[in-house]
Amino acid sequence: MATDHEWDDMLFSGTAVHYERGRLPYAPGLADALAGALNLDGRGRLIDVGCGPGTLALPLAHLFGETVGVDPDSGMIAEAARKAAGRGLSAKVRWVRARAEELPAGLGTFTVATFGQSFHWMDRDAVAATVKEMLRPGGALVHISDLKTETRSVEAPAHPVVPRSAVEELVRDYLGPVRRAGRGLLPHGTPGGEAAVFTRSGFSGPRRLVVPGGQALERTLDDVVAEVFSMSFSAPHLFGARRDDFEAHLRRVLREASPAERFSERQPSTEVFIWWRDPDGRPPRPTS
Numbered sequence: 001m002a003t004d005h006e007w008d009d010m011l012f013s014g015t016a017v018h019y020e021r022g023r024l025p026y027a028p029g030l031a032d033a034l035a036g037a038l039n040l041d042g043r044g045r046l047i048d049v050g051c052g053p054g055t056l057a058l059p060l061a062h063l064f065g066e067t068v069g070v071d072p073d074s075g076m077i078a079e080a081a082r083k084a085a086g087r088g089l090s091a092k093v094r095w096v097r098a099r100a101e102e103l104p105a106g107l108g109t110f111t112v113a114t115f116g117q118s119f120h121w122m123d124r125d126a127v128a129a130t131v132k133e134m135l136r137p138g139g140a141l142v143h144i145s146d147l148k149t150e151t152r153s154v155e156a157p158a159h160p161v162v163p164r165s166a167v168e169e170l171v172r173d174y175l176g177p178v179r180r181a182g183r184g185l186l187p188h189g190t191p192g193g194e195a196a197v198f199t200r201s202g203f204s205g206p207r208r209l210v211v212p213g214g215q216a217l218e219r220t221l222d223d224v225v226a227e228v229f230s231m232s233f234s235a236p237h238l239f240g241a242r243r244d245d246f247e248a249h250l251r252r253v254l255r256e257a258s259p260a261e262r263f264s265e266r267q268p269s270t271e272v273f274i275w276w277r278d279p280d281g282r283p284p285r286p287t288s
């Protein structure tokens with residue numbers, strides 16, 4: 001698929017190694033919820049587009065006969081492959097370094113396509129149209145993200161909350177007032193309104209599921225530092241020669257908020273939108 005959309009190869013550069021420690025996982029019931037809603041039985045094929053370090057592809061792999069993770073960032077693909085090997089999943093999961101805009105890339109057809117907090121970085125109409133063609137009859141596209149409308153704080157926390165405003169202010173002090181993204185700036189953030197895109201592309205739906213989070217989590221200062229460096233807008237390379245100064249400063253800010261270097265946070269709920277390839281929205285029937 002040829003498009004004018006440009007992918008900035010610095011967007012997530014250097015963030016992958018900070019994901020495992022820094023990013024909170026999706027809600028623990030996500031795989032079971034998807035298995036039920038999509039009628040998954042260990043057969044069929046999953047393509048996870050913008051797979052990052054395998055955040056979704058790895059915990060969903062047991063629901064399919066084969067899984068393909070696609071991401072253009074070499075660090076993400078390397079981290080995903082490392083984690084798959086560690087979990088004994090190398091034979092079942094394949095990683096392809098490519099932009100979503102380069103699909104179908106000879107990858108064949110799929111029962112389910114997932115996008116975990118990745119679709120907003122893509123040439124959305126073109127990618128939705130291509131992925132629809134890659135789905136088998138009865139197949140589904142699944143859009144997955146943290147539920148943004150709930151608070152991250154817990155009741156009666158054992159430790160202070162992460163001082164997010166102070167961290168954001170510190171990032172602005174170092175990187176400027178406008179959100180950074182790869183080699184450029186992102187003054188208006190990433191686009192929303194993906195429902196209109198999927199509808200325009202001819203998908204039917206959506207069915208919305210919220211997989212509940214809510215569990216109290218304890219996070220260390222190192223976890224929070226990793227979270228900051230896992231974000232595209234505070235990726236390590238953006239700080240250039242001031243990276244170590246920034247990290248030292250960040251640690252001071254976090255230690256001021258919690259001298260014990262522990263923070264309490266709520267496991268986010270996960271919001272899922274299922275879009276069907278076909279108008280009658282039948283759950284996919286795995287065939288291989």
Ligand SMILES: C[S@@+](CC[C@H](N)C(=O)[O-])C[C@H]1O[C@@H](n2cnc3c(N)ncnc32)[C@H](O)[C@@H]1O
Pocket residue numbers: 007011012049050051052053054055056070071072073076098099100101115116117118121122123
């Ligand atoms: C926020 S991360 C999400 C990773 C993972 N899916 C998750 O749920 O945690 C976004 C991912 O989208 C990838 N990405 C950005 N633009 C892309 C594109 N045009 N095609 C495919 N992947 C892309 C990035 O490299 C990054 O790994």
